[in-house]
Amino acid sequence: MNEFACTDVPLDQWVAEASVLKANGFTYFDFLTAIDQTDASGEDAVPGFDIVLHVYEPREPGDLGQAMIRTRVPEKGSIASLTGVYAGAAWHERETHEMFGVRFDGFADATGQGLRPLLLPNGFEGHPWRKDFVLTARVSKDWPGAKEPGEGGGGHQRRKMAPPGLPDPSWGPR
Numbered sequence: 001m002n003e004f005a006c007t008d009v010p011l012d013q014w015v016a017e018a019s020v021l022k023a024n025g026f027t028y029f030d031f032l033t034a035i036d037q038t039d040a041s042g043e044d045a046v047p048g049f050d051i052v053l054h055v056y057e058p059r060e061p062g063d064l065g066q067a068m069i070r071t072r073v074p075e076k077g078s079i080a081s082l083t084g085v086y087a088g089a090a091w092h093e094r095e096t097h098e099m100f101g102v103r104f105d106g107f108a109d110a111t112g113q114g115l116r117p118l119l120l121p122n123g124f125e126g127h128p129w130r131k132d133f134v135l136t137a138r139v140s141k142d143w144p145g146a147k148e149p150g151e152g153g154g155g156h157q158r159r160k161m162a163p164p165g166l167p168d169p170s171w172g173p174r
Contacts, residue, residue: 006052006068014051014071015080021055022085026067028056032082032092034100036131038075048074049102053082053089078103094118099129 009017035050050070057065073079081104082089090109096102097115107115117124126133 006070009069009071011071011073011077011079014069015082015085017069018053018055018082018085021067021069025057026055026065028058028064029086029088030054030056030066032089032096034073034096034102034129036100036129037072038131046072046074048072048077049100051079051096051102055086073102078105080105081107083108091118099127101127101130 007017032051032053035052037050038047040047050072052068052070054066054068057067059065071079079102081093083093083104084106087109090107093104093107094115095118097104097107098118098120104115120128
């Protein structure tokens with residue numbers, strides 16, 4: 001594979017840039033995901049989500065070109081769907097919508113059912129891949145290790161693992 005860089009594109013050029021990639025031979029859709037940047041700070045920082053698209057260009061056997069584009073969606077904003085460019089984006093957009101809460105305008109898949117749950121059980125509230133999502137296990141009982149960087153770990157140690165198929169040491173003749 002060749003070296004490549006992630007190219008930042010303006011939000012309003014998201015679909016156009018993806019279309020240019022596809023027209024230039026990047027026809028193999030790999031993935032689309034989000035990165036929670038809601039805690040971004042600084043003079044020019046826009047808190048929100050980085051949406052990332054990674055695609056491949058099939059060439060000769062064993063040689064793939066690759067490209068990655070990224071754009072920032074404001075926390076309460078939305079982004080245009082890429083399902084009209086890459087049909088494979090439907091699953092990834094559903095996942096990103098469910099796990100981060102990012103809305104995809106114009107989403108369309110073969111079912112016509114729109115953005116709907118994909119991985120989480122019915123009635124689940126919240127978006128578990130967001131930085132502000134509270135892990136209930138940390139609220140309901142003490143966490144066995146450090147909760148935050150720099151915090152001291154608990155006195156618990158992980159039990160030693162044995163290869164599969166070995167009986168418990170207490171088994172057998174003494």
